[in-house]
Amino acid sequence: MTTAVRTPGKLGLDPALVRRARELAARAGRPVVDLARSHTTVAVERATLRLAGLNGADPEGIPWANRLVDAVRDQVGLEHGVCLPVWEALRSGEYRDLTDLAARAATRTVPFRVPEGDAAVRSEAAARTAVGRGIARIDERRREREELVRRWGNPKGPWIYLIVATGDIHEDIRQAQAAAQGGADVIAVIRSTGQSLLDYVPDGATREGYAGTYATQENFRLMRAALDETSAELGRYVRLTNYASGLCMPEIAALAGLERLDMMLNDSMYGILFRDINPVRTFVDQRFSRQLHARAGIVINTGEDNYLTTADAVDAAHTVTASQLLNEYFAKEAGLADGQLGLGHAFEIDPAVPDSFRLELAHALLARELFPDAPLKWMPPTRHMTGDVFHGYLLNGFFNLAGALTEQSILLVGMMTEAVVTPFLSDRDLALRNIRYVLDAAGGLAEDFHPAPDGLIARRAGQVLGEAIDLLEDIRERGLLDAIAAGTFGGMRRTAEGGRGADGVVARAAGYRNPAIDLLETT
Amino acid sequence: MTTAVRTPGKLGLDPALVRRARELAARAGRPVVDLARSHTTVAVERATLRLAGLNGADPEGIPWANRLVDAVRDQVGLEHGVCLPVWEALRSGEYRDLTDLAARAATRTVPFRVPEGDAAVRSEAAARTAVGRGIARIDERRREREELVRRWGNPKGPWIYLIVATGDIHEDIRQAQAAAQGGADVIAVIRSTGQSLLDYVPDGATREGYAGTYATQENFRLMRAALDETSAELGRYVRLTNYASGLCMPEIAALAGLERLDMMLNDSMYGILFRDINPVRTFVDQRFSRQLHARAGIVINTGEDNYLTTADAVDAAHTVTASQLLNEYFAKEAGLADGQLGLGHAFEIDPAVPDSFRLELAHALLARELFPDAPLKWMPPTRHMTGDVFHGYLLNGFFNLAGALTEQSILLVGMMTEAVVTPFLSDRDLALRNIRYVLDAAGGLAEDFHPAPDGLIARRAGQVLGEAIDLLEDIRERGLLDAIAAGTFGGMRRTAEGGRGADGVVARAAGYRNPAIDLLETT
Amino acid sequence: MITAPDLDLDLPTLPRTATTVRPYGDTTDDGMVQVSFTLPVPHGPLADGAALQLARKMGIDRPLLVHSKPIGRDFSFFVVYGPVVHEVDLDEIEVVEREYPLLTAKEANSAVSERLGRKLVVLGACIGTDAHTVGIDAILNIKGFAGEKGLEYYKELKVLNLGAQVSVPELVRRARVEGADAVLVSQVVTQRDAHLTNVKELAAELRAEFAEHERPLLVVGGPRFDPGTAAELGADRVFGRGTTPSDVASYLVHALTGAELTG
C-alpha cells in the first residue's frame, strides 16, 4: 500500500504489552465467533442464493432472494439453511431456474422440505455447483482487478479516498469521474439514509436516495464501469468502495465481490451501535460477509472512527484501540490477510483541547505501530467541523498532515462543508487540492518527526494502549455482548436480545448446510 | 520574546562557519558605515529639527522642517548640518521659536550663516539643549512602554502581528481594535502607496491613502492612543508598528520614538531595491534612524522577505541570509541590541516545488539558529497566494506551523485575500483563528521536530549557509554598493549614483555638527 | 507618569440606530462580499463570463473574478469578490426573540408542579430515516449540552426518548399512548429538504390524529432550521444550532403552563 519504509518504533511500545493486547482481543472475541458459527441469518441465506445466481426482484421491487428465503423459512424453517430445501425443490420440481422457483414460491405454491440421506447429498452437491459458479465469478473479478492494477499501477503515496453522496447514481458518476480526474484513488458511494435498515437490497439503477445513493448491484456495476473508463483514461486504477454494514451485510458483500468493488466498509459492531441492529445478527452476518471479502480480495474498512462522533475522542481513544484489536481478530478468523485490514480511526479531538494536534499524532501513531502491515483508514474531522468553511479547510489540512506524519494508508479526504451539506463537486476538488499540497509539500516530513522519548506524544500513546488493555481485560471477563450492552463503544448501549433484525437469526441445526461457507472455508 | 526554551543546534551548524559569516558581513558593511558617518541628508537634518520640537506644516501642508532645512541649504548648504546656522539665527534674531523661524525662513527673509569659534560653541549648545528635550521625551516614552508592559505583560508565545491598510486612520482604528480584541499582539498600519517617495512627512490625521494610510505624527498618536485604550481593556500591551523606510526614514524614526511606536520596519536596503532610492541616501538615513530606534527601545523589522517577491525563494535563499547578516551588522553598529533585531524572512517557496514545506523549515530554522537571540520576523506567503482563498487559508496555516516548529518570534499573519484586496476586517479575524488553532494545537510540536542529521532539511540549511558565505565573500571583495548595482538582492539593479533623493545627500564638512547624533552616540 | 490616553477620535458613528446597513469589507458601506460557486460550463472565457454574469445578477457591482478553475471536463469553479448594491433594512427583520424567561431547572420544576400539578410528558425522536441522535440526546439526556443538564434531569418532566429512525405513524401512536404534552423532534439530514418534508408530514398527522386542544406541542430542532419558520412547517416552535436544554425547558414551561397563569 504505502511504499514508504516505516521507521519502526517511534513510540517505543513494549512488544510484550502489544502481544498481550492481541491475546486478550482473541480471547474476548472467540465466544462471539462460536456464536457466528452456530447460527445463520436470513441475510446469510439470501447471500448464498445470490451467489448461486438468484438476482432481480418482483414487480414490487422485493428481491427474489427475499421471496425465496421467506417462503422456505415459512414452511421448513432455516435451521438447515436455505440450500437443502431449495435445491431439493429444484431437483424434484419443474422449475426453469432459481428465479422461476422463487417466483412460484412467492405465491406459496412450492412445497419445500428438508431432504435427508442421499437426497440431501444430491441437493447439497447441486447447490454447491451453483454457488461455486458465483464464487468462481468472484475469483474471476479478483483476477481482473489484479491484472488492471498490474497494468495501471497503484498510487504511490497513501490512497486518497473521496465520497460521493448525491442520491442519484448518474450525478454520482459524473462527480466520481471528476474526482478521479482530480486525483482521487478511491471513490466511496455513500448510501441513502435508511438503507442499512432495509432487510433487502434494492434492485436496479436508482436516483432517489437521501444523502446517499442506494447500494444495488446495478449501481455497483454502473459505477465500476464508469471508473474503469476513467482509470483507462488516467492510466491509474481507481478503486470503488461501498458499505457492507446493515441488515444485508452478507448480500452486499456478495454483490461487491461479483461487481469487482475494491474495498468495503465492514465493521464487526457498527450496525449494532449505530443502527441498533441486533448484535447476534450482526456478528453472524459479519463473519460470512468477511469470508466473502477475503475471497474477493476486498480491503475492509472498519468503523472505529464513528465512536468518536458520539464519545469524546480523548476519553474514548482506548475504545478505538480495543475495537481495532477485536476487528483484527474477527477479520483474521474470517480469512482476511493483514493487507486487507483497513482498520478505522479518526481525527476527532476537539480542536479547543490544548495540544490537540499532538494528541492526534499520538493516537494515529499508536494505530500505525500496533498494526504495521494493515492499510489503516484515517478519517477526517467531522464532529468539530462547523459552518466556518475556511477554518474547516484548515483543519482538514492538519488532518492530512497528521496522516502523512504517521504514514496512514487510506486517507479519507475531509470536506470543508462537513457541517453543512453532503459534499459539493467543488468541495471535493478543493479537498483534493488540499491533500495534494500537504503530501507534496510535507509528505516526507515523517523523516523529521521523532516524538521525544518521554514527551507528550509517547506518554499519551502509552497511556491509551494501557487503557485499551485494561478494557479488553474487562471485556474478556464480562463477555463482549455484555460490554456492548454497557455502552462501552461510542457510548451506545445495545443488549444482546434487542435491536432490529433479531428475528432474522436462526440457530443452525446439526444438519445445517451452506456450500458457500464450506467453499470459502476450504478453498 | 518567545519564552520557549530553544533546543540549540537542531541543524548542527558549524560554529566556525557561522563566525566566518559574521566577520564577512562586518567587513562588507564597514565601508558603508564610513559613508554614513561622513555624510548627512536633508532627512537627517529635518529629523534633528523635529527632535528639537519643530513640527507642523505650512498652509500648503509642507512641514516646517522641510521649509527650514531647504532655506538653510539654499543659503549656506548643509555641510555643517542644519543646527549651527539655525541656532545661530535663533540666538541672534527675534524669533519666537523654531516654527516662527521656519515660517520666516520660508519667505527667505532670514539670513543664515555658519557660526564659528565661540558662536559655534554657543549655537551648538543651544541646539543640544533643544534636541536633548526631544531625546528626553523619547526616553520618557520608552519608560512608559516598559511600565505598561510590566503592568499588562507580554504575549506568551510568538507575537501575532496583523496589518491594517484602509487608507483612513479612523477605519484603521476600528479594525485595529477589533484585531486586538481578536488576539493580535502587534498592529502594523500599512502606508499609502507613494508615501515613501515623498520627501516630507505629511501632517495631521488622514483619511485618503491608497492601500495604506499615511504615516503622520497625528496618525501615530491617534492609533497609539486607541491601542492603549484597547490594551487597558484587554490587560495586554498591544504593540504598534509603522514603516521608517523611504525618503523620510530618520524623521519617521524620530516621530515613532516620540509617539511610542513599538516596532518599525527599517531595512538597510529596502528603499534602494524596492523604491529606487539612492543607495548613499538610504545608508546615511538608515544609520541615524536606527540610532533613534535603539534609543527608543523600538524593535526594528528588516525587509529580506521582499527579495523573495521578486526573486525565487529557493534560488535566492542565501541572499536573505547574507542580507540578514548585513542588517545585523549595521544595526549593532548603530547601537541596537540583539533583542531589537527583528530580522525578516518569509515563507515564499512556490508550493508546487516538491518538499516545499520542508525547504521552508530548513530556511526558517537556519535563521533561527544563526540569530538565536533576535526576535525574528517571519512573513507569510504572498507571491504564491492566488484568488483561491480556501487554499490560501491552508497555506497560511502551514506558514503558521512552520513558524511554530522553528520558533519564530514575530509571526505576520497571512490573509487569505492576499492576492485580492488589502485585508478585509473578516480576513484578519479568520487569520487570527487560523494562527490560534495552529499554536494551540501544534505549538509544542517543536519538541518532536528533529531534522534527520543528514536529511533534506539539514542538508538544505547547510547549503544555504555555504552559499551565503560565498556571496558575502564576493560582496566584501567588490563592495556592497557594487553588489547592489549588480542585482544581488531581489534581482534589482541599483547604481550608487542613481535613484531618488540623491540630491538630498551632502558630504559632511569637518565642522559638521549634529547634537542628536552626539547624544545618541554618547549617552 | 502615564497619562490616560487622550483619545479624541472623530469616528464615523456606527449605523446602530440607522435602519439600513451594507456589508463591510474594510470601509463603511463598501458592500464587499465573497462568493464561490461551480457552473456546469467547461473552463474558459465563456465560463468566466458566465461567472461574472451570475455575480451581477446577485447584485455584485463590478465583480472581481479572482479565481477560476476547471473541475473535470465539464465544470468550472469560481471565487468572486465585489460590492453588492443591496442594503439590509434592519427594521424589516423579524427576530424570533425569546418571549419567555430563561428558567433554571429548579424554577422550571416548581412552575410545572405548581401550575400543572403533574409531570409534564415529553416524547423525543429522530423521525424518518434520520439517525442523528446526538442533537436530541444533547437536549434530553442527563448528560446534556454546553454544560447544562438535559431534560431528563428535570424531575417534573417525564422524558421518553425513542431514538433514531422513528416513523411518523409510530411517533403519533406513541404520543397518544404516553399522553405526551410535547413531541420533540430532531432532523439533521437536510438533503433534498428531507427535514422540511418530514416535519410537515408529522405536523399534518398530529393534527389529523388529535383535536386541537389535546394535540401535543410540536417542537422541532436541528442545525439547519431557521427559527423563523415554525408557522410554515406547522410546528409550534423551531430551534436551531446551539440550542441548550434550558432554552427548551423554559419554552415548554411557558407554552404548556403559561396559560394557567393568565387563564
Added chain:
Amino acid sequence: MITAPDLDLDLPTLPRTATTVRPYGDTTDDGMVQVSFTLPVPHGPLADGAALQLARKMGIDRPLLVHSKPIGRDFSFFVVYGPVVHEVDLDEIEVVEREYPLLTAKEANSAVSERLGRKLVVLGACIGTDAHTVGIDAILNIKGFAGEKGLEYYKELKVLNLGAQVSVPELVRRARVEGADAVLVSQVVTQRDAHLTNVKELAAELRAEFAEHERPLLVVGGPRFDPGTAAELGADRVFGRGTTPSDVASYLVHALTGAELTG
C-alpha cells in the same frame, strides 16, 4: 479476459448547447452557492436576520446561515449556503475572444519588419504610485513569464521599460520623445479603484496630447482588470491575470501592422 467496460449510462446531457445554466452544488440545476460577508451589526439574532435578508436579496432562496461569528463588538461575520434563483444566459455573454493569431517571436518579428519596415517602439511603465513591476517586467523583460521570453527578446521590438511610479505627464512626454507605437501600462493596486482612475487619466492625456492617427496604442494590464472593459477605460486593449508575452506581442503586431494587410 477483461471485457471493455459496458457503459450504458443514461446520463442527463450537460447543458452545453443549452443557453442557460445554473450553479451546480451536487445536482444539476440545484443552484447552490456559498457566500461570506461581514455586517456592521453586533452579533446576535438581529445580525443573523440581517444576514438572511441580504442573502435573499442576492437571490438565495431558502438561505442556510451556517456560520455567524462576532468580530470585535460592532461587527458580525457570516457564511451562507443556498440555491440562487438566477439563471445564467450563456448567449448573452460577450467573450473577448482573441481575434488575431498567436504568433511565435519569429513570426512576430518578420511581420513587423515586412509590414512596418522599422522597429516597433514599445514603452512600458507602472503609473501613479503603483510600484508593482513584476507584472510588466514579466511581459517586457527577456526573462519573461510562464516559460515564454518577454518582448525585449523580440529583435524587431524596441522596448523601453520605465519601471515603477511613473507619473502620467512624464509617461506622455516620453511617449512623444521616443515616438512610441504602443504604451504598455501595468496597474496592480486596485484599492479605491486606483487602477481605473489612473488608466482613464492616462487615456485622456494621450488623447489630448496626440492627434488620433499618431496616438500610440494604449495597452493596459494587471490581475484585476476585466478584459471586457477596454472601451470604458479608453484603452485599446486590456489584459488580465495570466497574460503571457506572446499574447501581447501578437496583439501588437495585429493592431499596429494588421492594417497594412488590408489597407
